[in-house]
Amino acid sequence: MALRYGSIGNPKSFGPDLASTGRRHELIAIATAVAVLLVSFGCVRAQELATPKPSQVTLPRIEANRNLAPAGELAGGVLTVRLEIRDGEWYPEAETGPAIVVQALGEEGRALQIPGPLIRVPEGTEVRATVRNVLQKDTVRLYGLHGRPGDVREPLEISSGEIREVRFRLTAPGTYHYWATTTGRPLAGRAGMDSQLAGALIVDPPGAAVADRVFVLGLWLERAVPGFSQPIARQFAVINGKAWPYTERMTADAGQPVRWRWINTSVFDHPMHLHGAYFRVISEGDGAADVTLPVGNQRLVVTDRMPVGGTRAYTLLLEREGRWLFHCHLLTHMSPEYRHLAPTVPGSFQPAVGMHHPVLDPSGMWGMVLGLTVRPAARSATPVTSTAPARKLTLLVRQRPANDRTPAAAVFQVQEGPQPPALEAATVPGPPLVLMQGEPVEITVVNQLREPTAIHWHGIELDSYYDGVPGWGGAGETVAPAIEPGQSFVARFAPPRAGTFIYHTHWHNFLQLTGGLYGPLIVLGPGQTFDPETDKTVMISLGGADDMKSPLLLNGSAQLEPLRLKAAVKYRLRFINITPNNSGLVVSLLAGSAPVRWRAVAKDGADLPPAQVVEREARQLISVGETYDFEFEPTTRVDLRLEVLRPFNRTWAVAEVQVR
Ligand SMILES: [Cu+2]
Known part of the structure; x- marks a missing residue:
């Protein structure tokens, strides 16, 4: 079993560190508010x-x-x-x-x-x-x-x-x-x-x-x-x-x-x-x-x-x-x-x-x-676009029809060659885009939906025109357009920071965001290579239209495959909350009912200053639009559990983590 829903029933289940930071009170307050509103x-x-x-x-x-x-x-x-x-x-x-x-x-x-x-x-x-x-x-x-x-x-x-x-x-x-x-x-x-x-x-x-x-x-x-x-x-x-x-x-x-x-x-x-x-x-x-x-x-x-x-x-x-x-x-x-x-x-x-x-x-x-x-400042800031030759990517925004396994979705796909990939191969979330710090990139976003879209590079410091806010982004007379159906838009930037970011629709309707137009945007530092064996992203989204009843998805799945880790290997865990409205999710990595320990290393794509890089209990409240990076080095073979709790109605998504 990789995921389940249930009722906690007892607020103590939120655990000691939540209680000590006052978050337990906050969660209870929210639950109380729900009850109060329900009555009213x-x-x-x-x-x-x-x-x-x-x-x-x-x-x-x-x-x-x-x-x-x-x-x-x-x-x-x-x-x-x-x-x-x-x-x-x-x-x-x-x-x-x-x-x-x-x-x-x-x-x-x-x-x-x-x-x-x-x-x-x-x-x-x-x-x-x-x-x-x-x-x-x-x-x-x-x-x-x-x-x-x-x-x-x-x-x-x-x-x-x-x-x-x-x-x-x-x-x-x-x-x-x-x-x-x-x-x-x-x-x-x-x-x-x-x-x-x-x-x-x-x-x-x-x-x-x-x-x-x-x-x-x-x-x-x-x-x-x-x-x-x-x-x-x-x-x-x-x-x-x-x-x-x-x-x-x-x-x-x-x-x-x-x-x-x-x-x-x-x-x-x-x-x-x-x-x-x-x-x-x-x-x-x-x-x-x-x-x-x-x-x-x-x-x-x-x-x-x-x-x-x-x-x-x-x-x-x-x-x-x-x-x-x-x-x-x-x-x-x-x-x-x-x-x-x-x-x-x-x-x-x-x-x-x-x-x-x-x-x-x-x-x-x-x-x-x-x-x-x-x-603009009198003295201009570090340019974010570079004169170096840009790496070119083509990002398709497509409508995937429902089949017997998956519902209809709006999806991202990266086109590598002259031919677009098979639509059936599309995933939700979109594929991780792995970029290099300081390396210019040109991402051609092709809108194959029947409605306009706009794509936001969440957390990236870039020029306003490419930020993905149609009718607003840009400077002076230049205003960023929406990407109309059949049209494309080239986003140019050179991410100045290595870390965990998000790309997602900024065409704010329910269909596009809950429909799957989001994906992890990972920027690596100079000399780093992306190793999916030790670099694990968990993107939390909502599998449906109802903030309360629809399941939380982990990497697009209500049945996330067990994460298989090796003892004595250092992992980077990247968590992203891109649900529409689940603002106070709590991510925990548990041995039995007790959190293990991990090291907080980054928030929203920015490395934490040394004073904040601390080993602590593996439990983190994560709100919508936040990303958190942790380092985790399991020491022994053990079965762990990754739990994402939705305190609002006390349901959660769980994935097995097997350390071998
Ligand atoms: Cu709000």
């Missing part, structure tokens, strides 16, 4: 039906808050801020687009804001805040208006019509948040009317403030609104209150570090992915506490998973001009197909089939997506 969906509470619908009265318009202007008045080391919470109309897309009635925070006498007013003060400031509840009947529970560090207080409870005052002192610099609920739910369960009651709370260190920007992630699910019982539900996934293509367009200068603070007060976690460049995780927190990472422990990544309630400070290392994206890698938060969701079990995000999914933007994206234009 379609459940109409009698007292809420009796309340007049807010939309029957004229409601104030809610502004999208770019988090530029701090709220309140700062004088003599004291910030005085008067907040209120009331119903309003929110325009998460265009200002003339769909309007959603939600509860929102604002400063008294000013427009309501999503996210709520920015509280930003120098270290040592005392905050005197009043909060007025202007809602018709709901009681507000407000979290996070308390001192930093420590001093976590019970939530401030404010009845309808009531005003409460709170005083606290902020002495620990960092990125924090405050949030409120009117449903009594935790952050991980709050998706409807009260889902946008959150704001950034930033404490600046003494001295000149570093120029930075603050972003708050938000999710709103119509089916979480009390009383909602329609078959099709809308969803909005937003950054600072707006969904792409209406999110703010950012600009930066090549070669200048860009400092961003991110806050996730939404109901779900988000693997945030940067195109074309790496970023450093400078600090991470949970809203109440923020930890600045020692330089040696900062992660260099292209994808960072922001847990529910999490905060981050990032430094982006942008060297190349052009238009780039920073976006959540969950399909449900970045594909226009997910603006409307079909009724299904909570935690499963199926696009509503048959709905019109207008493409709002030629990039084909939507939602939690930020556009970033990098202006």
Whole structure:
């Protein structure tokens, strides 16, 4: 048996290292959220039906808050801020687009804001805040208006019509948040009317403030609104209150570090992915506490998973001009197909089939997506295209019909000679593309589908035009096209780094991504050769349309062949999560029920700095769009088990690992 599904039943099965890092709590929180949402969906509470619908009265318009202007008045080391919470109309897309009635925070006498007013003060400031509840009947529970560090207080409870005052002192610099609920739910369960009651709370260190920007992630699910019982539900996934293509367009200068603070007060976690460049995780927190990472422990990544309630400070290392994206890698938060969701079990995000999914933007994206234009530096960066003769590859994108063994799929195939390979020989995932660090390559992508496509070289530092974002990528007047049916596109780059990357469709529909348009992209260092005997890639994807019920696939198979290893041989194990929406998979290599030990060596294609190359328990949480490399050297003959756990519904895929 190579794979099975089952129920764990006992959270202790997540193991000691998860518990020690707090991830177990996170997983339990997600499971709790699922349960909470399950109870809430379609459940109409009698007292809420009796309340007049807010939309029957004229409601104030809610502004999208770019988090530029701090709220309140700062004088003599004291910030005085008067907040209120009331119903309003929110325009998460265009200002003339769909309007959603939600509860929102604002400063008294000013427009309501999503996210709520920015509280930003120098270290040592005392905050005197009043909060007025202007809602018709709901009681507000407000979290996070308390001192930093420590001093976590019970939530401030404010009845309808009531005003409460709170005083606290902020002495620990960092990125924090405050949030409120009117449903009594935790952050991980709050998706409807009260889902946008959150704001950034930033404490600046003494001295000149570093120029930075603050972003708050938000999710709103119509089916979480009390009383909602329609078959099709809308969803909005937003950054600072707006969904792409209406999110703010950012600009930066090549070669200048860009400092961003991110806050996730939404109901779900988000693997945030940067195109074309790496970023450093400078600090991470949970809203109440923020930890600045020692330089040696900062992660260099292209994808960072922001847990529910999490905060981050990032430094982006942008060297190349052009238009780039920073976006959540969950399909449900970045594909226009997910603006409307079909009724299904909570935690499963199926696009509503048959709905019109207008493409709002030629990039084909939507939602939690930020556009970033990098202006060229006076002194140009290391060229990524080289004058050396390029290695030429032809990559076919084809439709493979179903047969009695395999379902229909969109597939990648490499064409070696003048004739295309037999379609029946196509595999999902696509074949590993093995490139050499610094060696120029020209990949001709030939689209043989009946619809357009675009291919993204995930994690590769390259020129924007070749990055695979149609209608957006490129610099100046030059805009990358979609690859129309029957057309081809030549992607040119010279990967500057050796490591584990991904190539996948950036034509963000469910069909192409779940249909098989993904594959490992492996870049070798100078002098290295690829030895499939000792270099093992495990690409995790989804075998079907249902995030919860469809099986996890390991290298495209629900029945992965046992991995056969030899004792006293050093292996490189490369793990890739390219599922559409399974954001918190846990990979373990187990002897019995205990993890063996492996050595972490790379993340997202970047070698770890020496301080992070450590031997540790063979267990890793891996989010969508992340890659992790480990070295593993089995010492004795033993039967091991590679397990990929989907904590959301406690199912897993398992492959045997035989050490001989
Ligand atoms: Cu997301």
